[in-house]
Amino acid sequence: MQRAWSLVRETSLSPYTYDYDHAPLGWITLAGWVLPLPKQFEAFGNAINTGRFLMLLVHVGSVYLLFEIARRLSGSVLAATVTAFLFNVSPIAVYFQRQVLLDNLMMLWLLLSLFMLLRREVTIRSVFGGGMALGIALITKENAIFFLPSFMYLLYRRVKGSASSRFTSTLWPFAAAAPIGAYVTYALLKNELLPSGFDFDLNNPPADHVSLLYTLWWQLNRSQGTLFSHSGLLQTSWLVRDKFLLIAGVCAMAICLWIGMRDRRRNLGFLISGTLALGYAFYLVRGSVVLDFYVTPLIPMLALNLGMVTDRLLKGTFANRFLRGAHSVTRVAVPSFVAILLLASPATGYLVHTNTEGHTQIADQYQSKINLTGMQHAQIAWVRKHVPPNSRIIMDDDLWGDLHDVRPFYPYAHSHWNASSDPDVRDKLFKKRWQNVDYIIMSNKMRRSMMLNNGDGRENWILKALQNSTRVWSETRGNIKLEIYRVQ
Numbered sequence: 001m002q003r004a005w006s007l008v009r010e011t012s013l014s015p016y017t018y019d020y021d022h023a024p025l026g027w028i029t030l031a032g033w034v035l036p037l038p039k040q041f042e043a044f045g046n047a048i049n050t051g052r053f054l055m056l057l058v059h060v061g062s063v064y065l066l067f068e069i070a071r072r073l074s075g076s077v078l079a080a081t082v083t084a085f086l087f088n089v090s091p092i093a094v095y096f097q098r099q100v101l102l103d104n105l106m107m108l109w110l111l112l113s114l115f116m117l118l119r120r121e122v123t124i125r126s127v128f129g130g131g132m133a134l135g136i137a138l139i140t141k142e143n144a145i146f147f148l149p150s151f152m153y154l155l156y157r158r159v160k161g162s163a164s165s166r167f168t169s170t171l172w173p174f175a176a177a178a179p180i181g182a183y184v185t186y187a188l189l190k191n192e193l194l195p196s197g198f199d200f201d202l203n204n205p206p207a208d209h210v211s212l213l214y215t216l217w218w219q220l221n222r223s224q225g226t227l228f229s230h231s232g233l234l235q236t237s238w239l240v241r242d243k244f245l246l247i248a249g250v251c252a253m254a255i256c257l258w259i260g261m262r263d264r265r266r267n268l269g270f271l272i273s274g275t276l277a278l279g280y281a282f283y284l285v286r287g288s289v290v291l292d293f294y295v296t297p298l299i300p301m302l303a304l305n306l307g308m309v310t311d312r313l314l315k316g317t318f319a320n321r322f323l324r325g326a327h328s329v330t331r332v333a334v335p336s337f338v339a340i341l342l343l344a345s346p347a348t349g350y351l352v353h354t355n356t357e358g359h360t361q362i363a364d365q366y367q368s369k370i371n372l373t374g375m376q377h378a379q380i381a382w383v384r385k386h387v388p389p390n391s392r393i394i395m396d397d398d399l400w401g402d403l404h405d406v407r408p409f410y411p412y413a414h415s416h417w418n419a420s421s422d423p424d425v426r427d428k429l430f431k432k433r434w435q436n437v438d439y440i441i442m443s444n445k446m447r448r449s450m451m452l453n454n455g456d457g458r459e460n461w462i463l464k465a466l467q468n469s470t471r472v473w474s475e476t477r478g479n480i481k482l483e484i485y486r487v488q
Contacts, residue, residue: 001027001030001041001047001048001050001051001100001400001401002014002015002397002400002401002404002415003015003024003027003030004027004028004030004031004034004051005041005047005400005401005404005405007027007028007031008031008034008035008040008041009405013027015404016418016422016424016425017210017422017423017424018210019210019215019421019422020187020192020210020211020212020215020216021215021219022102022141022142023138023139023140023141023142023183024139024183025105025136025139025140025179026102026105026106026140026141027102029054029105029140030051030054030100033050033051033054034050037050041401041405042405042406045373046376046401046402047400047401047402047405048100048376048398048401049373051100052098052099052100054100055097055098055099055100055101055104058104058105058108059097059104061108062087062104062107062108062111062300063084063087063088065108065111065112065114065115066083066084066087066111066300066303066304067080067081067083067084068080068115068118069111069114069115069118069304070082070083070084070304070307070308072118072269073118073268073269073270073272073273073304073308074269074307074308074311075269076311078307078310078311078314079307079308079310079311080307081307082303082306082307082310082311083300083303083304083306083307083308084303084307085339086245086302086303086306086307087299087300087303089342089343090242090244090245090299090303091241091242092238092241092242092245092246092295092299093242093245093299093300093303095241096293096295096296096299097296099293101293101296102140102141103141103143103293103294103296103297104296105140105141106137106140106141106143106144106297107137107296107297107300109133109134109136109137109140109144110133110134110137110144110147110297111300112129112130112133113129113130113131113133113134113137113151114130114151114154115130116129116130116133117130117151117154117155117158118154118158122158122159122162122168124164124167124168124171127155127159127168127171127172127175128171128172128175129175130151130155130172130175131171131172131173131174131175131176131178132175132176132178132179134148134151134176135175135176135177135178135179135180136179138176138179138180139179139180139182139183142219143280143283143294143297144297146279146280146282146283147276147279147280147297148279149275149279150272150275150276150279153271153272153275154268154272155168155169155172156169157268184212187211187212191209192209192210192211192212193211193212193213194211194213194214195211195213195214196208196209196211200213200214200217202217202218202221205218222288222289237292238292238295244342245299245302245303245306246302248306249277249301249302249303249305249306250277250281250302252302252305252306252308252309253273253274253277253278253281253301253302253305254274255274255305255309255312256270256271256273256274256277256305256308256309257270257271257274257275257278259271259312260272260273260274260275269308270308270312273301273304273305273308274305276301276304277298277301277302277304277305280297280298280301281298284298289452289455291449291452310338371477372477372480375475375477375480375482376398376399376482378475378482379399379441379473379475379482379484380399380402380403382473382484383399383403383410383439383441383484384408386472387410387438387439387484389408389409389410389411390411390412391410391412391413391438391439392412392429392430392436392437392438392439393410393412393413393414393437393438393439393440393441394414394415394416394419394437394439394440394441394442394462394465395413395414395415395416395440395441395442396415396416396441396442396443396445396446397415397417397446399413399441400413400415412429413441414429416442416446416449416450416453416459416462417453419462420453420458420459420462421458430461432461433461434461434462434464434465434468434487435465435487437462437465437487438486438487439484439485439486439487440462440465440466440469440484440485440487441483441484441485442466442482442483442484442485443480443481443482443483444479444480444481444483445480447466450462450463465487466485468487468488469485469486469487469488470485470486470488471483471484471485472484472485472486
């Protein structure tokens with residue numbers, strides 16, 4: 001939302017030095033959404049909520065596309081229904097689908113690309129549209145590339161033997177490369193494609209200008225252990241929210257791969273479902289920096305695998321003479337029973353869960369029990385009442401729009417990401433000295449992000465400022481804690 005603000009207010013891709021850390025189409029989309037709204041960034045209360053309304057529309061579109069994809073891969077409405085059900089009610093899905101994430105926008109385009117390739121008749125229009133949608137996904141967020149092998153194999157199988165196979169198999173990568181080519185051309189025209197002297201030394205970043213290829217090289221070489229060793233996200237964040245979808249989904253992925261590999265000609269849908277989930281799972285476990293929302297694109301793929309396997313298991317039961325007579329009843333009763341079990345059992349945490357006192361209650365994901373937006377409003381209100389607008393502030397990302405787009409403006413309020421990495425902020429405003437920080441506005445999640453981002457020591461001076469500060473405001477609800485510190 002910060003970068004969407006920069007596009008709308010300053011007609012630039014970022015209010016800071018744009019260092020190609022992410023391709024820009026995601027916040028270009030957000031800016032296009034905000035621009036015609038009556039109050040723009042404050043149309044739905046604040047910048048984050050305005051972005052979240054777009055996420056609601058994106059989710060509605062994604063549900064339709066995922067339902068149709070599951071139906072076409074399996075030939076079964078039951079598989080599509082199970083897939084859409086899990087995609088809508090899984091606590092981990094609900095948690096991340098409400099957030100303003102590039103991953104949610106990327107998945108919409110990926111699902112659209114897959115939908116186009118699975119049309120009943122493979123036409124030039126569907127191939128071109130599918131390729132364009134994939135290219136747009138790639139310049140929305142680059143990790144879409146881990147789905148690419150499955151898309152290429154699906155294209156090969158869909159056009160194999162057709163009269164126009166040679167043309168369509170060439171048209172698709174051309175269409176996918178067109179949006180990427182526009183992005184590369186932008187960097188080339190700004191003389192920011194290559195680093196100076198073609199120097200890719202990670203210990204000495206280019207000082208005169210940023211570089212797209214250097215940033216890509218740096219991203220590829222980021223390593224802070226693996227998902228299982230360094231972050232604990234699997235146990236502390238993902239499995240806590242939804243053990244069923246993750247564990248059962250991985251098992252379903254293995255089953256889909258096994259069924260698909262046994263007969264690739266007849267079981268194409270299983271093979272595609274399994275490889276889509278496997279490709280992105282590889283991205284998560286390969287060994288690099290992993291943040292909690294990185295799991296978002298895996299959720300619809302695991303739901304798809306579970307839908308495919310559920311349908312196959314039920315079809316297998318119909319070979320039994322007794323169950324064949326109860327065909328229609330079984331197809332409705334078994335999924336309905338599983339759905340009720342998922343929603344009603346405290347063990348799954350889908351709708352109800354057991355708290356630390358042993359009492360069963362409605363799960364937090366399905367009610368406004370923890371009013372996080374209210375906490376943020378209280379935090380902002382304290383800042384406006386007690387903090388001078390010319391203060392130099394290190395803060396959490398979510399406050400950026402409120403402090404820069406609503407009067408009084410706080411021009412020297414910067415997120416810890418920019419304060420630790422952008423030379424204009426780090427070296428000119430703060431001079432990389434903790435004594436130049438006046439206030440730190442943070443959450444417990446920001447503190448954790450600072451520790452994860454400090455592999456090369458870039459956050460040390462901010463952490464030093466935190467050590468030399470006094471807490472002047474805090475509020476805690478659930479597992480969320482917001483704080484404001486005055487640096488001494």
